Amino acid sequence: MKVHQLLTLIRSPWLIRVSNSLARGSDAREAFINQLEHFYDSVEQAITSGNPAWLDSTLLEWTSSPTLTDLQQKKNNVAELLNKIISVTNDVAIENLPEEEALDLLTTVTPIYTYALEKIARLETEARVTYISDELNQVKQKLEKLDRSKSNFISVAAHELKTPLTLIEGYASMIRDLVAETGNPQIDTLLVGINIGIQRLREIIDDMIDVSVIDNDLLSLNMQPLWLHHLFELLKHDLEEAIKERHLTLEIKEFLGSEVWIYADSERLFQAFHNVLLNAIKYTPDSGTITIDGRTLPGFIEITFADTGIGISPENQSLIFRKFSQSGPSLHSSGKTKFKGGGPGLGLPITRGIIEAHGGTIWVESTGYDEMKCPGSTFHILIPARTEASDPKIEKLFGKLEKALPEPDGQPNPPADSTSP
Ligand code: ADP
Numbered sequence: 001m002k003v004h005q006l007l008t009l010i011r012s013p014w015l016i017r018v019s020n021s022l023a024r025g026s027d028a029r030e031a032f033i034n035q036l037e038h039f040y041d042s043v044e045q046a047i048t049s050g051n052p053a054w055l056d057s058t059l060l061e062w063t064s065s066p067t068l069t070d071l072q073q074k075k076n077n078v079a080e081l082l083n084k085i086i087s088v089t090n091d092v093a094i095e096n097l098p099e100e101e102a103l104d105l106l107t108t109v110t111p112i113y114t115y116a117l118e119k120i121a122r123l124e125t126e127a128r129v130t131y132i133s134d135e136l137n138q139v140k141q142k143l144e145k146l147d148r149s150k151s152n153f154i155s156v157a158a159h160e161l162k163t164p165l166t167l168i169e170g171y172a173s174m175i176r177d178l179v180a181e182t183g184n185p186q187i188d189t190l191l192v193g194i195n196i197g198i199q200r201l202r203e204i205i206d207d208m209i210d211v212s213v214i215d216n217d218l219l220s221l222n223m224q225p226l227w228l229h230h231l232f233e234l235l236k237h238d239l240e241e242a243i244k245e246r247h248l249t250l251e252i253k254e255f256l257g258s259e260v261w262i263y264a265d266s267e268r269l270f271q272a273f274h275n276v277l278l279n280a281i282k283y284t285p286d287s288g289t290i291t292i293d294g295r296t297l298p299g300f301i302e303i304t305f306a307d308t309g310i311g312i313s314p315e316n317q318s319l320i321f322r323k324f325s326q327s328g329p330s331l332h333s334s335g336k337t338k339f340k341g342g343g344p345g346l347g348l349p350i351t352r353g354i355i356e357a358h359g360g361t362i363w364v365e366s367t368g369y370d371e372m373k374c375p376g377s378t379f380h381i382l383i384p385a386r387t388e389a390s391d392p393k394i395e396k397l398f399g400k401l402e403k404a405l406p407e408p409d410g411q412p413n414p415p416a417d418s419t420s421p
Contacts, residue, residue, distance in 0.1 A: 004048050006097060006105045011040060014092045018085055035062075039085075047108055052115035059116060063123035078120045086113050150323075151215040158208035165205065169198050207346040210271075211323055214353030221265035221357055223389050228303065229258040231270050232292055235277055242278075242337035247286045253293040257301035263386040263394075264358055272354040275347035276305045276379045282341045284309035285374060296385065300360070303381045310340075311366040311375040320364070323349040359384045 001009075019033050039058050046054040062078045089109060093102040172194050179187045213219050232252045236243075243250050280290045288308040295302050312320065324345045355362045360383035367375045 001101060003105055003108045004044055006093075006101055007040075007044050007047065007109075010092050010096050010105075013096055014040070014088065017088045017092055021088065022081065022084060043109065043112060046112050052112045055112070055116050056119065059119050059123065063120060063127060078124060079117065082113070082116055082120055089113075147215075151212050154208045154215075154323075155212035158205045158212065161201070161205050165198065165201055168194075172198065204344055204346075207344065207350060210350045210353070211346050214350060214357075215323075219268075219353060219357045221268060223263045223265055223386070223391070223394060225261045226264050226266040226269070227259070227261055228294070228301065229254065231266065231273060232258065234270060235273055235292075238274065239277060239281065239337070242281055243290075246281060246284075246337065246339070248281060248284060249289045251289065251291045253291065255294045255296075257294050257296040257303075257385065260385070261387075262301065262383075263389050264383060265354075268354045269358070269383070272351040272381070273303075273305075275351045276381070278337065279347060280305055280307035280309065280377075280379075281337050282339065282343075283307065283377070285339055288374070297382070299385060300382045301385050303383070304378050305381075306376060306378040308374055308376045310371045311369045312364060312377050313369040314366075316369070317364050317366065321348050321352045321362070355381055355383065 015033060015036055018036055022032065035058075039055075042055045042058050046052045059078070062081070090106060093105050096102075097105065172191060175187070176191050179191065210219075229252075236250055236252060239250075277290065277292075284290060284307045290308075291304075291306045293304050293306070352362050360381060362379065362381045364377055364379050366377040369375075
Protein backbone atom coordinates (compact mmCIF):
# COMPACT_ATOMS: atom_id res chain seq x y z
CA MET A 1 0.00 0.00 0.00
CA LYS A 2 1.22 3.52 -0.77
CA VAL A 3 2.24 5.71 2.14
CA HIS A 4 -0.49 8.31 1.61
CA GLN A 5 -3.05 5.47 1.68
CA LEU A 6 -1.56 4.28 4.96
CA LEU A 7 -1.92 7.80 6.27
CA THR A 8 -5.59 7.88 5.32
CA LEU A 9 -6.02 4.56 7.11
CA ILE A 10 -4.76 5.79 10.46
CA ARG A 11 -6.22 9.32 10.20
CA SER A 12 -9.20 8.75 12.41
CA PRO A 13 -7.47 6.91 15.35
CA TRP A 14 -4.66 9.46 15.09
CA LEU A 15 -7.09 12.39 15.39
CA ILE A 16 -8.89 10.88 18.38
CA ARG A 17 -5.66 10.01 20.19
CA VAL A 18 -3.99 13.38 19.65
CA SER A 19 -7.05 15.48 20.51
CA ASN A 20 -7.80 13.41 23.61
CA SER A 21 -4.30 13.66 24.91
CA LEU A 22 -3.89 17.39 24.26
CA ALA A 23 -7.19 19.24 24.58
CA ARG A 24 -9.13 19.21 27.81
CA GLY A 25 -12.91 19.92 27.61
CA SER A 26 -15.21 19.17 24.68
CA ASP A 27 -15.29 22.75 23.27
CA ALA A 28 -11.54 23.00 23.19
CA ARG A 29 -11.31 19.54 21.64
CA GLU A 30 -13.67 20.49 18.80
CA ALA A 31 -11.72 23.63 17.91
CA PHE A 32 -8.51 21.69 18.20
CA ILE A 33 -9.70 18.87 15.91
CA ASN A 34 -10.11 21.40 13.07
CA GLN A 35 -6.52 22.50 13.51
CA LEU A 36 -5.29 18.91 13.63
CA GLU A 37 -7.27 18.02 10.49
CA HIS A 38 -5.62 20.90 8.72
CA PHE A 39 -2.19 19.77 9.95
CA TYR A 40 -2.86 16.18 8.81
CA ASP A 41 -3.92 17.42 5.35
CA SER A 42 -0.65 19.34 5.11
CA VAL A 43 1.37 16.25 6.09
CA GLU A 44 -0.44 14.24 3.39
CA GLN A 45 0.26 16.94 0.81
CA ALA A 46 3.89 17.14 1.89
CA ILE A 47 4.26 13.38 1.43
CA THR A 48 2.49 13.31 -1.92
CA SER A 49 4.48 16.24 -3.30
CA GLY A 50 7.73 15.41 -1.51
CA ASN A 51 7.84 19.03 -0.29
CA PRO A 52 7.64 19.58 3.51
CA ALA A 53 7.02 23.32 2.94
CA TRP A 54 3.30 22.41 2.73
CA LEU A 55 3.38 22.52 6.53
CA ASP A 56 4.66 26.09 6.69
CA SER A 57 1.33 27.92 6.86
CA THR A 58 0.00 25.71 9.70
CA LEU A 59 3.24 25.98 11.65
CA LEU A 60 3.32 29.74 11.17
CA GLU A 61 -0.24 29.99 12.43
CA TRP A 62 0.55 27.88 15.51
CA THR A 63 3.64 29.86 16.42
CA SER A 64 2.33 33.32 15.57
CA SER A 65 0.23 33.81 18.67
CA PRO A 66 2.22 32.76 21.74
CA THR A 67 0.64 34.03 24.95
CA LEU A 68 2.53 36.55 27.08
CA THR A 69 2.83 33.96 29.85
CA ASP A 70 4.41 31.49 27.42
CA LEU A 71 6.96 34.07 26.40
CA GLN A 72 7.66 35.12 29.98
CA GLN A 73 8.00 31.51 31.11
CA LYS A 74 10.15 30.65 28.06
CA LYS A 75 7.74 27.85 27.09
CA ASN A 76 8.11 26.20 23.67
CA ASN A 77 4.47 25.13 23.44
CA VAL A 78 4.35 24.35 19.73
CA ALA A 79 7.54 22.28 19.88
CA GLU A 80 6.06 20.34 22.80
CA LEU A 81 2.83 19.80 20.85
CA LEU A 82 4.72 18.54 17.81
CA ASN A 83 6.75 16.12 19.93
CA LYS A 84 3.48 14.76 21.28
CA ILE A 85 2.10 14.44 17.72
CA ILE A 86 5.23 12.54 16.66
CA SER A 87 4.95 10.15 19.57
CA VAL A 88 1.20 9.54 18.92
CA THR A 89 1.92 8.96 15.20
CA ASN A 90 4.46 6.26 16.14
CA ASP A 91 2.04 4.56 18.55
CA VAL A 92 -0.97 4.72 16.21
CA ALA A 93 1.03 3.41 13.23
CA ILE A 94 2.43 0.48 15.24
CA GLU A 95 -0.97 -0.36 16.73
CA ASN A 96 -3.02 -0.09 13.52
CA LEU A 97 -0.74 -1.23 10.70
CA PRO A 98 1.25 -4.37 9.95
CA GLU A 99 4.87 -3.98 11.06
CA GLU A 100 6.37 -3.44 7.59
CA GLU A 101 3.81 -0.85 6.53
CA ALA A 102 4.12 0.96 9.85
CA LEU A 103 7.88 1.13 9.26
CA ASP A 104 7.31 2.43 5.71
CA LEU A 105 5.00 5.14 6.92
CA LEU A 106 7.26 6.22 9.76
CA THR A 107 10.35 6.29 7.53
CA THR A 108 8.53 8.63 5.12
CA VAL A 109 6.97 10.84 7.73
CA THR A 110 10.10 11.28 9.91
CA PRO A 111 11.97 13.77 7.62
CA ILE A 112 8.77 15.81 7.37
CA TYR A 113 8.42 15.94 11.13
CA THR A 114 12.13 16.81 11.45
CA TYR A 115 11.60 19.68 9.04
CA ALA A 116 8.60 20.81 11.11
CA LEU A 117 10.57 20.64 14.36
CA GLU A 118 13.41 22.75 12.93
CA LYS A 119 10.97 25.26 11.50
CA ILE A 120 9.12 25.56 14.81
CA ALA A 121 12.35 25.96 16.75
CA ARG A 122 13.28 28.83 14.45
CA LEU A 123 9.83 30.45 14.57
CA GLU A 124 9.57 30.16 18.36
CA THR A 125 13.08 31.59 18.80
CA GLU A 126 12.21 34.48 16.51
CA ALA A 127 9.03 35.16 18.52
CA ARG A 128 11.08 35.13 21.74
CA VAL A 129 13.77 37.42 20.29
CA THR A 130 11.08 39.90 19.20
CA TYR A 131 9.50 39.72 22.65
CA ILE A 132 12.86 40.23 24.43
CA SER A 133 13.87 43.12 22.18
CA ASP A 134 10.46 44.76 22.80
CA GLU A 135 10.99 44.32 26.53
CA LEU A 136 14.52 45.77 26.26
CA ASN A 137 13.20 48.74 24.29
CA GLN A 138 10.62 49.41 26.97
CA VAL A 139 13.26 49.21 29.72
CA LYS A 140 15.54 51.49 27.67
CA GLN A 141 12.73 54.03 27.26
CA LYS A 142 12.00 53.91 30.99
CA LEU A 143 15.71 54.39 31.79
CA GLU A 144 15.98 57.29 29.36
CA LYS A 145 12.92 58.88 30.95
CA LEU A 146 14.43 58.36 34.39
CA ASP A 147 17.73 59.83 33.26
CA ARG A 148 15.94 62.84 31.77
CA SER A 149 14.04 63.48 34.99
CA LYS A 150 17.27 63.02 36.98
CA SER A 151 18.96 65.54 34.71
CA ASN A 152 16.02 67.96 34.99
CA PHE A 153 16.04 67.57 38.76
CA ILE A 154 19.77 68.35 38.93
CA SER A 155 19.31 71.43 36.81
CA VAL A 156 16.31 72.75 38.79
CA ALA A 157 17.90 71.92 42.16
CA ALA A 158 21.17 73.62 41.21
CA HIS A 159 19.46 76.82 40.13
CA GLU A 160 17.16 76.83 43.18
CA LEU A 161 20.11 76.34 45.54
CA LYS A 162 22.06 79.20 44.01
CA THR A 163 19.73 81.93 45.29
CA PRO A 164 19.77 81.03 49.03
CA LEU A 165 23.51 80.41 48.79
CA THR A 166 24.07 83.92 47.47
CA LEU A 167 21.94 85.22 50.39
CA ILE A 168 24.03 83.29 52.95
CA GLU A 169 27.19 84.54 51.29
CA GLY A 170 25.94 88.16 51.47
CA TYR A 171 24.91 87.94 55.14
CA ALA A 172 28.18 86.20 56.07
CA SER A 173 30.09 89.03 54.43
CA MET A 174 28.00 91.65 56.36
CA ILE A 175 28.70 89.81 59.63
CA ARG A 176 32.41 89.79 58.77
CA ASP A 177 32.33 93.57 58.29
CA LEU A 178 30.55 94.04 61.66
CA VAL A 179 33.01 91.71 63.42
CA ALA A 180 35.92 93.55 61.90
CA GLU A 181 34.65 96.66 63.71
CA THR A 182 34.21 94.92 67.09
CA GLY A 183 37.26 92.65 66.62
CA ASN A 184 35.98 89.33 67.99
CA PRO A 185 38.49 86.59 66.94
CA GLN A 186 36.16 83.72 67.89
CA ILE A 187 33.45 84.89 65.49
CA ASP A 188 36.18 85.36 62.89
CA THR A 189 37.08 81.67 63.15
CA LEU A 190 33.43 80.68 62.86
CA LEU A 191 33.10 82.83 59.75
CA VAL A 192 36.07 81.09 58.13
CA GLY A 193 34.16 77.80 58.66
CA ILE A 194 31.02 79.24 57.11
CA ASN A 195 33.02 80.48 54.13
CA ILE A 196 34.59 77.07 53.52
CA GLY A 197 31.08 75.59 53.58
CA ILE A 198 29.80 78.23 51.14
CA GLN A 199 32.71 77.62 48.79
CA ARG A 200 32.21 73.84 48.82
CA LEU A 201 28.46 74.24 48.24
CA ARG A 202 29.14 76.59 45.33
CA GLU A 203 31.51 74.03 43.78
CA ILE A 204 28.87 71.30 44.10
CA ILE A 205 26.21 73.53 42.54
CA ASP A 206 28.59 74.45 39.71
CA ASP A 207 29.27 70.72 39.15
CA MET A 208 25.52 70.04 39.06
CA ILE A 209 25.04 72.78 36.47
CA ASP A 210 27.98 71.45 34.40
CA VAL A 211 26.53 67.94 34.49
CA SER A 212 23.15 69.11 33.24
CA VAL A 213 24.82 71.24 30.54
CA ILE A 214 26.78 68.17 29.38
CA ASP A 215 23.72 65.89 29.63
CA ASN A 216 21.80 68.24 27.37
CA ASP A 217 24.66 68.55 24.87
CA LEU A 218 24.95 72.25 25.60
CA LEU A 219 28.63 72.40 26.45
CA SER A 220 30.26 74.93 24.15
CA LEU A 221 34.01 75.16 23.99
CA ASN A 222 36.11 78.23 23.71
CA MET A 223 38.94 76.99 21.55
CA GLN A 224 42.21 78.82 21.93
CA PRO A 225 45.82 77.86 21.45
CA LEU A 226 47.30 76.26 24.55
CA TRP A 227 50.32 74.44 25.74
CA LEU A 228 49.60 71.31 27.81
CA HIS A 229 52.73 71.76 29.83
CA HIS A 230 51.50 75.15 30.91
CA LEU A 231 48.19 73.60 32.12
CA PHE A 232 50.12 70.99 34.14
CA GLU A 233 52.15 73.73 35.82
CA LEU A 234 48.95 75.58 36.70
CA LEU A 235 47.53 72.37 38.17
CA LYS A 236 50.64 71.80 40.22
CA HIS A 237 50.44 75.32 41.54
CA ASP A 238 46.74 75.02 42.35
CA LEU A 239 47.05 71.74 44.24
CA GLU A 240 50.51 72.35 45.72
CA GLU A 241 49.22 72.79 49.24
CA ALA A 242 47.15 69.59 49.22
CA ILE A 243 50.05 67.60 47.76
CA LYS A 244 52.36 68.91 50.45
CA GLU A 245 49.87 68.30 53.22
CA ARG A 246 49.41 64.67 52.12
CA HIS A 247 53.19 64.12 51.64
CA LEU A 248 52.62 63.11 48.02
CA THR A 249 55.06 63.48 45.14
CA LEU A 250 53.79 64.94 41.88
CA GLU A 251 55.99 64.21 38.88
CA ILE A 252 55.28 66.06 35.65
CA LYS A 253 57.18 64.42 32.81
CA GLU A 254 58.03 66.29 29.65
CA PHE A 255 56.83 64.61 26.49
CA LEU A 256 56.63 65.62 22.85
CA GLY A 257 52.93 66.53 22.83
CA SER A 258 53.12 68.72 25.91
CA GLU A 259 55.48 71.15 24.25
CA VAL A 260 53.42 72.03 21.17
CA TRP A 261 50.61 74.53 20.74
CA ILE A 262 47.21 72.97 20.16
CA TYR A 263 43.70 74.37 19.94
CA ALA A 264 41.56 73.41 22.95
CA ASP A 265 39.41 75.04 25.65
CA SER A 266 42.04 75.75 28.28
CA GLU A 267 39.56 76.48 31.10
CA ARG A 268 37.53 73.32 30.50
CA LEU A 269 40.63 71.16 29.96
CA PHE A 270 42.09 72.52 33.18
CA GLN A 271 38.82 71.59 34.94
CA ALA A 272 38.97 68.05 33.47
CA PHE A 273 42.61 67.50 34.45
CA HIS A 274 41.95 69.06 37.86
CA ASN A 275 39.19 66.51 38.57
CA VAL A 276 41.45 63.60 37.63
CA LEU A 277 44.40 64.92 39.62
CA LEU A 278 42.21 65.72 42.62
CA ASN A 279 40.95 62.12 42.56
CA ALA A 280 44.54 60.83 42.33
CA ILE A 281 45.29 62.87 45.46
CA LYS A 282 42.13 61.64 47.24
CA TYR A 283 42.62 57.96 46.48
CA THR A 284 46.38 57.73 47.06
CA PRO A 285 47.54 57.18 50.65
CA ASP A 286 50.02 59.66 52.16
CA SER A 287 53.57 59.49 50.73
CA GLY A 288 52.40 58.09 47.39
CA THR A 289 53.38 59.31 43.93
CA ILE A 290 51.32 60.79 41.11
CA THR A 291 52.85 60.99 37.64
CA ILE A 292 51.62 63.02 34.70
CA ASP A 293 53.04 61.75 31.43
CA GLY A 294 51.97 61.36 27.82
CA ARG A 295 52.89 60.67 24.23
CA THR A 296 51.88 61.69 20.75
CA LEU A 297 49.77 59.41 18.59
CA PRO A 298 48.63 59.94 14.99
CA GLY A 299 46.36 63.01 15.24
CA PHE A 300 46.09 62.77 19.03
CA ILE A 301 47.95 63.49 22.22
CA GLU A 302 47.60 60.97 25.01
CA ILE A 303 47.94 62.20 28.58
CA THR A 304 48.22 59.79 31.50
CA PHE A 305 47.67 60.44 35.19
CA ALA A 306 49.13 57.49 37.12
CA ASP A 307 48.89 57.16 40.89
CA THR A 308 50.05 54.68 43.49
CA GLY A 309 46.65 54.64 45.15
CA ILE A 310 44.02 52.11 46.12
CA GLY A 311 43.10 51.21 42.51
CA ILE A 312 39.70 50.57 40.94
CA SER A 313 38.05 47.18 40.49
CA PRO A 314 37.49 46.16 36.83
CA GLU A 315 33.69 46.14 37.24
CA ASN A 316 33.76 49.79 38.40
CA GLN A 317 36.10 51.06 35.72
CA SER A 318 33.35 52.15 33.36
CA LEU A 319 30.74 52.87 36.09
CA ILE A 320 32.82 55.66 37.63
CA PHE A 321 32.26 57.79 34.53
CA ARG A 322 28.49 57.81 35.19
CA LYS A 323 27.00 60.55 37.32
CA PHE A 324 26.54 59.87 41.04
CA SER A 325 28.31 56.53 40.55
CA GLN A 326 30.28 56.43 43.85
CA SER A 327 30.96 52.78 43.17
CA GLY A 328 34.34 52.67 44.83
CA PRO A 329 35.42 52.24 48.43
CA SER A 330 33.32 53.40 51.38
CA LEU A 331 34.29 57.00 51.80
CA HIS A 332 34.69 58.42 55.24
CA SER A 333 36.51 61.66 55.12
CA SER A 334 34.65 64.83 54.24
CA GLY A 335 37.72 66.85 53.24
CA LYS A 336 38.16 67.59 49.56
CA THR A 337 41.76 66.43 49.36
CA LYS A 338 41.87 64.08 52.37
CA PHE A 339 42.53 60.38 51.78
CA LYS A 340 39.28 58.83 50.46
CA GLY A 341 37.53 62.18 50.87
CA GLY A 342 34.04 61.65 49.47
CA GLY A 343 32.41 63.73 46.78
CA PRO A 344 29.08 63.73 44.97
CA GLY A 345 30.40 61.56 42.15
CA LEU A 346 30.16 64.22 39.43
CA GLY A 347 33.85 64.90 38.75
CA LEU A 348 34.53 62.10 36.27
CA PRO A 349 31.24 62.43 34.33
CA ILE A 350 32.08 66.12 33.84
CA THR A 351 35.65 65.26 32.85
CA ARG A 352 34.39 62.71 30.35
CA GLY A 353 31.87 65.26 28.94
CA ILE A 354 34.63 67.85 28.48
CA ILE A 355 37.04 65.39 26.85
CA GLU A 356 34.37 64.00 24.54
CA ALA A 357 33.26 67.53 23.58
CA HIS A 358 36.86 68.01 22.41
CA GLY A 359 36.53 64.87 20.27
CA GLY A 360 38.66 62.85 22.66
CA THR A 361 38.17 59.94 24.99
CA ILE A 362 39.01 58.93 28.55
CA TRP A 363 39.42 55.56 30.23
CA VAL A 364 41.10 54.09 33.26
CA GLU A 365 43.39 51.13 33.77
CA SER A 366 43.94 49.47 37.11
CA THR A 367 44.63 45.87 38.08
CA GLY A 368 42.01 46.17 40.81
CA TYR A 369 40.99 47.74 44.08
CA ASP A 370 43.16 46.93 47.08
CA GLU A 371 43.68 49.35 49.97
CA MET A 372 46.53 47.27 51.41
CA LYS A 373 48.60 46.61 48.28
CA CYS A 374 47.67 49.86 46.50
CA PRO A 375 47.96 48.72 42.86
CA GLY A 376 47.29 52.28 41.62
CA SER A 377 45.23 53.59 38.72
CA THR A 378 46.18 55.19 35.43
CA PHE A 379 43.71 57.52 33.73
CA HIS A 380 44.31 57.88 29.99
CA ILE A 381 43.04 60.93 28.15
CA LEU A 382 43.23 61.19 24.37
CA ILE A 383 42.66 64.63 22.87
CA PRO A 384 42.91 65.61 19.22
CA ALA A 385 46.10 67.52 18.41
CA ARG A 386 44.25 70.33 16.63
CA THR A 387 46.51 72.82 14.91
CA GLU A 388 43.64 74.61 13.21
CA ALA A 389 40.71 76.34 14.88
CA SER A 390 37.29 75.22 13.69
CA ASP A 391 36.21 78.89 13.66
CA PRO A 392 38.19 80.87 11.01
CA LYS A 393 37.75 84.09 13.07
CA ILE A 394 39.65 82.51 15.97
CA GLU A 395 42.37 81.37 13.62
CA LYS A 396 42.62 84.89 12.23
CA LEU A 397 43.01 86.15 15.79
CA PHE A 398 45.73 83.74 16.80
CA GLY A 399 47.21 82.83 13.41
CA LYS A 400 47.89 79.30 12.17
CA LEU A 401 49.67 77.16 14.71
CA GLU A 402 52.95 75.49 13.96
CA LYS A 403 51.92 72.26 12.24
CA ALA A 404 55.11 70.56 13.26
CA LEU A 405 53.57 68.08 15.69
CA PRO A 406 56.43 65.69 16.33
CA GLU A 407 56.36 62.20 14.89
CA PRO A 408 53.96 59.99 16.86
CA ASP A 409 55.71 57.81 19.38
CA GLY A 410 52.96 55.24 19.78
CA GLN A 411 49.81 53.74 18.36
CA PRO A 412 46.40 54.50 19.92
CA ASN A 413 45.39 51.52 21.96
CA PRO A 414 42.30 52.26 24.04
CA PRO A 415 40.94 49.18 25.81
CA ALA A 416 37.71 47.53 24.68
CA ASP A 417 35.63 49.19 27.41
CA SER A 418 36.83 52.69 26.55
CA THR A 419 34.12 55.20 27.40
CA SER A 420 34.24 56.82 23.98
CA PRO A 421 31.03 56.48 21.97
P1 ADP B 1 33.87 61.75 43.58
O1 ADP B 1 35.35 61.79 43.69
O2 ADP B 1 33.20 63.04 43.81
O3 ADP B 1 33.25 60.58 44.32
P2 ADP B 1 34.31 61.23 40.79
O4 ADP B 1 33.34 61.23 39.66
O5 ADP B 1 35.43 62.18 40.67
O6 ADP B 1 33.46 61.46 42.08
O7 ADP B 1 34.87 59.77 40.97
C1 ADP B 1 33.97 58.67 41.00
C2 ADP B 1 34.56 57.51 41.74
O8 ADP B 1 35.69 56.99 41.02
C3 ADP B 1 35.13 57.86 43.10
O9 ADP B 1 34.12 57.85 44.10
C4 ADP B 1 36.16 56.74 43.31
O10 ADP B 1 35.50 55.59 43.80
C5 ADP B 1 36.63 56.41 41.89
N1 ADP B 1 37.95 57.01 41.55
C6 ADP B 1 38.18 58.09 40.80
N2 ADP B 1 39.52 58.32 40.65
C7 ADP B 1 40.14 57.36 41.35
C8 ADP B 1 41.52 57.04 41.58
N3 ADP B 1 42.52 57.78 41.07
N4 ADP B 1 41.80 55.94 42.34
C9 ADP B 1 40.79 55.19 42.86
N5 ADP B 1 39.46 55.43 42.67
C10 ADP B 1 39.14 56.49 41.92
